[in-house]
Amino acid sequence: MNQGLRFTRDQNRKNLASWLLTTPALLWLLIFFLIPYLIVIIYSFLTPDIYDVNFEFSLDAYRQALGADYLKTFFLSFRLAVLTTLLCVLLGFPVAYYIARAKDKLKNTLLVFIIIPFWTNLIIRIFSWRIFLAYNGVLNDILIKAGVIGAPLEIMRTDLAVILVMVYVYLPYMILPLYSVLEKLDFTLLQAAMDLGANELKAFFRITLPLAAEGIFAGSLLVFIPALGAYLIPQLVGNQKSLYLGQVITYKIKNIPRNWPMASALSLILLFGVAVLLLLLFALYKRSKARRRV
Amino acid sequence: MKRINISQFYKGFNLTAFSLVMVFLYIPILILIIFSFNDAKIITGWRGFTTKYYLQLVENDAIKEAFRNTMLIAGLSTLISTIFGILTALGMENKRFSGRRIVSALIYIPLVIPDILMGVSLALLFNFTRVNTGMLTVLIAHITFCISYTVIVIQSRLEGFDYSLVEAAMDLGAKPATIFWKIKFPLMLPGIIAAALLAFTLSIDDFIITFFTSGRGFDTLPIYVEGTIRRGTITTINSLSTLMIGFTLFLVVITKRVRKVLISSL
Amino acid sequence: MEEIKLQNLSKQFDGFTAVDDVSLNIKSGELFSFLGPSGCGKTTLLRMIAGFEIPNNGRILIGNTDITDIPPYKRQVNTIFQNYSLFPHMTLFENVAFGLKIRKTPKPEMNDRVKDMLKLVKMDDQANKYPDQISGGQKQRIAIARALINNPKVLLLDEPLAALDLKLRQHMLIELMNIHDAVGITFIYVTHDQSEAMSISDRVAVMNHGRIIQAGPPDDIYERPNSIFSAYFIGETNLITGEVCDIESEYVQLRCPDGQGSSFEIDSTFHFNPTLGKEITVSLRPEKIAISRSKPRYQDDINMLRGVIEDILYLGSHTQYIVRVGALKFRVFSQHKRVYFDDKALDWEEPVWLFWHDTDTWLIDQIPEEVLSAKEISEGGVNHLSRSAKRQSIT
Numbered sequence: 001m002n003q004g005l006r007f008t009r010d011q012n013r014k015n016l017a018s019w020l021l022t023t024p025a026l027l028w029l030l031i032f033f034l035i036p037y038l039i040v041i042i043y044s045f046l047t048p049d050i051y052d053v054n055f056e057f058s059l060d061a062y063r064q065a066l067g068a069d070y071l072k073t074f075f076l077s078f079r080l081a082v083l084t085t086l087l088c089v090l091l092g093f094p095v096a097y098y099i100a101r102a103k104d105k106l107k108n109t110l111l112v113f114i115i116i117p118f119w120t121n122l123i124i125r126i127f128s129w130r131i132f133l134a135y136n137g138v139l140n141d142i143l144i145k146a147g148v149i150g151a152p153l154e155i156m157r158t159d160l161a162v163i164l165v166m167v168y169v170y171l172p173y174m175i176l177p178l179y180s181v182l183e184k185l186d187f188t189l190l191q192a193a194m195d196l197g198a199n200e201l202k203a204f205f206r207i208t209l210p211l212a213a214e215g216i217f218a219g220s221l222l223v224f225i226p227a228l229g230a231y232l233i234p235q236l237v238g239n240q241k242s243l244y245l246g247q248v249i250t251y252k253i254k255n256i257p258r259n260w261p262m263a264s265a266l267s268l269i270l271l272f273g274v275a276v277l278l279l280l281l282f283a284l285y286k287r288s289k290a291r292r293r294v
Numbered sequence: 295m296k297r298i299n300i301s302q303f304y305k306g307f308n309l310t311a312f313s314l315v316m317v318f319l320y321i322p323i324l325i326l327i328i329f330s331f332n333d334a335k336i337i338t339g340w341r342g343f344t345t346k347y348y349l350q351l352v353e354n355d356a357i358k359e360a361f362r363n364t365m366l367i368a369g370l371s372t373l374i375s376t377i378f379g380i381l382t383a384l385g386m387e388n389k390r391f392s393g394r395r396i397v398s399a400l401i402y403i404p405l406v407i408p409d410i411l412m413g414v415s416l417a418l419l420f421n422f423t424r425v426n427t428g429m430l431t432v433l434i435a436h437i438t439f440c441i442s443y444t445v446i447v448i449q450s451r452l453e454g455f456d457y458s459l460v461e462a463a464m465d466l467g468a469k470p471a472t473i474f475w476k477i478k479f480p481l482m483l484p485g486i487i488a489a490a491l492l493a494f495t496l497s498i499d500d501f502i503i504t505f506f507t508s509g510r511g512f513d514t515l516p517i518y519v520e521g522t523i524r525r526g527t528i529t530t531i532n533s534l535s536t537l538m539i540g541f542t543l544f545l546v547v548i549t550k551r552v553r554k555v556l557i558s559s560l
Numbered sequence: 561m562e563e564i565k566l567q568n569l570s571k572q573f574d575g576f577t578a579v580d581d582v583s584l585n586i587k588s589g590e591l592f593s594f595l596g597p598s599g600c601g602k603t604t605l606l607r608m609i610a611g612f613e614i615p616n617n618g619r620i621l622i623g624n625t626d627i628t629d630i631p632p633y634k635r636q637v638n639t640i641f642q643n644y645s646l647f648p649h650m651t652l653f654e655n656v657a658f659g660l661k662i663r664k665t666p667k668p669e670m671n672d673r674v675k676d677m678l679k680l681v682k683m684d685d686q687a688n689k690y691p692d693q694i695s696g697g698q699k700q701r702i703a704i705a706r707a708l709i710n711n712p713k714v715l716l717l718d719e720p721l722a723a724l725d726l727k728l729r730q731h732m733l734i735e736l737m738n739i740h741d742a743v744g745i746t747f748i749y750v751t752h753d754q755s756e757a758m759s760i761s762d763r764v765a766v767m768n769h770g771r772i773i774q775a776g777p778p779d780d781i782y783e784r785p786n787s788i789f790s791a792y793f794i795g796e797t798n799l800i801t802g803e804v805c806d807i808e809s810e811y812v813q814l815r816c817p818d819g820q821g822s823s824f825e826i827d828s829t830f831h832f833n834p835t836l837g838k839e840i841t842v843s844l845r846p847e848k849i850a851i852s853r854s855k856p857r858y859q860d861d862i863n864m865l866r867g868v869i870e871d872i873l874y875l876g877s878h879t880q881y882i883v884r885v886g887a888l889k890f891r892v893f894s895q896h897k898r899v900y901f902d903d904k905a906l907d908w909e910e911p912v913w914l915f916w917h918d919t920d921t922w923l924i925d926q927i928p929e930e931v932l933s934a935k936e937i938s939e940g941g942v943n944h945l946s947r948s949a950k951r952q953s954i955t
Binding site: 011014015017018019020021022024025026028029030032033034035036037039040043052053091092094095097098099101110112113114115116117119120121122123124125127128129130131132138168171200221225226228229230231232236246249250253254260263264267270271274278 | 304307308309311312315316318319320321322323325326329378379381382384385386387388390391392393396397400401403404406407408409410411412414415416417418419421422434435437438441445495498499501502505506515516519520523524531532535538539542543545546550
Binding site for chain 3: 186188189191192193194195196197198199202207210211
């Protein structure tokens with residue numbers, strides 16, 4: 001709504017106060033969040049050196065990053081993110097639904113059970129899987145003793161292990177937003193649907209699912225984007241022959257010989273991909289909201 | 295009766311999924327805890343009960359130093375980012391604030407970017423400015439990623455704030471400073487504490503950003519653990535992990551308790 | 561058309577009996593109400609008819625078809641939910657079309673029927689809106705349209721007017737009656753509001769503690785309650801307890817203690833044979849009592865009592881008095897049919913005469929006490945002295 005006068009004196013004062021209050025954080029983030037990305041951009045156009053960068057302009061980093069060599073890396077990470085997100089939705093939905101439908105007292109306890117692993121240190125959780133899945137680890141031990149398999153399964157150091165542990169780590173990030181949406185769901189709507197002739201399955205697809213869409217959406221975002229840049233899990237349980245994007249970037253920064261321009265270029269491409277995804281989703285979201293305004 | 299079976303089937307399905315996921319989530323952790331008492335250097339069957347690896351923990355100087363570093367960083371970054379969070383959230387209360395968009399953008403965008411990018415960008419920043427990596431750089435990094443979270447948590451608590459309380463106080467003659475410290479701040483406290491707890495947890499848990507900004511000399515617990523796992527010397531890691539899990543449980547319980555106390559005291 | 565038969569329906573939840581052996585036949589095309597306080601089981605009963613609760617015992621039949629084991633989506637029964645339960649993510653059109661869509665009705669036919677239904681409830685110009693954009697009363701109408709479009713045999717209404725304000729409620733009540741007349745199917749209505757139930761129903765079933773206390777046309781229940789519960793749950797009444805001291809051909813006489821040591825006698829016509837000496841309660845509706853400063857002329861079939869005005873509530877069209885007779889309090893409604901401006905109005909503490917026809921005192925054939933709680937018996941009506949209290953005053 002437009003007003004003739006822009007700001008009254010009182011509003012001016014309040015505005016100034018807000019500026020004063022937010023400037024510290026604003027400055028901090030400008031310096032330590034925004035500007036570093038500018039440096040990344042700069043570095044992506046330089047040439048690498050063993051320990052550092054040379055301030056010589058070059059497009060090599062981008063040529064390689066966008067070339068055939070790294071296509072596999074991008075594909076692997078994308079595939080990982082998609083699979084992880086999908087599995088998290090499939091596993092997380094019934095869990096979130098179950099908790100949402102539980103009696104109030106039980107709800108809190110169940111949520112705590114989901115949150116505890118969530119708060120446990122990431123590395124420990126990954127480590128516990130290494131023990132579990134190892135060649136001479138617990139899972140194989142049990143399976144062999146139970147006579148299910150003859151020789152130990154080689155799950156560790158495979159892509160399967162990576163997906164497994166990814167889902168393990170990211171599941172709570174899907175369950176919690178799903179739960180918060182399902183919890184607000186009015187279950188009498190399902191009864192109304194059944195009253196009107198829909199059986200349980202139809203009621204689920206026509207009522208529950210559309211209304212839970214927002215939660216699936218939020219959860220997917222919280223899983224997909226971090227999954228794209230995953231480093232630790234592929235590093236600790238993955239097979240080191242095919243590297244994921246996070247690993248490649250890390251190697252180029254940390255390992256000798258360094259290649260920071262390459263790392264920067266790859267990072268910017270990742271950033272670009274995420275930005276495009278977010279903009280797409282935002283546009284979709286706006287469109288679905290606009291449709292309702294008829 | 296046929297019909298009960300169908301809706302019970304769906305309930306059963308959900309329950310089964312729930313149980314499976316619970317098992318999935320907890321079995322590895324439980325195994326970890328059990329094996330921390332196992333008298334064996336590597337994980338192969340159960341050899342015998344022992345607490346010696348816990349004792350070894352106490353004697354391990356590297357771990358103790360990493361622990362100290364983790365706590366120091368977590369404590370400082372929590373403090374500073376929470377202060378930033380309070381100030382910023384208060385500033386954002388004003389709906390007509392002309393800087394609203396910029397501040398919001400800078401707060402929300404870091405949340406939707408993979409954290410490896412923040413690690414990379416900070417590493418490059420420190421390289422460019424020739425700052426040596428160590429405690430200071432790690433602290434800066436932690437504060438940076440914590441700010442977004444503290445602002446959001448405190449902001450969401452402020453949203454439900456009942457302004458009629460402020461009006462009542464003004465009606466009774468209180469000055470703005472009094473109103474803030476005696477009314478607003480106490481009511482913000484649960485949100486502030488929640489924000490601080492969140493920042494603390496994020497800080498002690500962080501690996502990748504610390505990894506990029508810590509350099510060689512400065513280890514936090516996650517860095518240390520990862521290094522040990524990579525190098526394969528895992529004897530004390532089980533016991534360390536169990537302790538950390540215990541610490542997590544402790545934190546969760548504390549959070550619930552604190553919340554209950556605060557809610558009841560209001 | 562078809563009768564709805566409820567046969568020995570029972571439902572327990574965790575040991576709590578919500579519906580206790582209810583049997584009833586609802587005539588086809590009737591507007592039938594279940595009326596009772598919260599927790600009396602009326603909603604559970606409705607949900608059993610809809611199919612959302614499975615009875616522990618008993619059957620439900622529509623006509624000759626036993627529907628007890630049929631799931632809700634296969635019954636030809638539709639429900640109007642208390643908060644309407646309109647699907648928030650669908651337009652009003654899509655909401656109303658839902659039942660048809662599920663049944664895979666061809667599009668042109670579906671469109672026509674939805675349009676007609678929307679016209680019937682006067683919402684045809686808002687078809688593309690969403691539920692959060694319309695008012696309570698409008699949601700109500702869409703809920704009705706959504707249900708009726710499926711041509712159910714029975715329409716169930718679960719406290720449909722509870723969420724509306726007073727004026728709207730009155731308006732919607734009439735609309736519901738009109739829709740019922742237009743459509744002609746059986747309506748089963750559940751409410752705790754007795755004026756709703758009384759005004760629109762062909763028959764009412766008064767429920768308490770999972771049982772039907774009394775069922776019949778509204779005037780039957782009002783004028784001829786079969787229990788203290790029915791008497792005081794509907795409208796206001798005076799409950800007077802007395803001992804049968806004389807039985808004549810046209811009337812019985814009761815000696816009623818006035819709570820202060822003495823007693824008075826009242827005559828009442830009777831519809832069952834009381835035993836001499838037995839203690840009986842009568843119900844006397846306040847509007848049946850006349851109040852006057854001067855003593856009325858003696859008549860054979862008129863009861864007369866002397867009392868003192870304790871409270872006056874002037875309500876415009878009528879005045880409510882509380883009159884003390886001994887320790888008993890009588891509620892009297894006096895309609896102002898004609899106003900004589902030079903007449904002095906009755907005042908507090910004024911001595912007055914109360915008088916009424918003996919045909920207006922209704923003997924209550926007490927139903928077993930197990931169905932009524934002790935609290936209800938002692939609090940029934942304005943002046944009912946509980947048995948135990950009476951026993952205490954004797955000893």
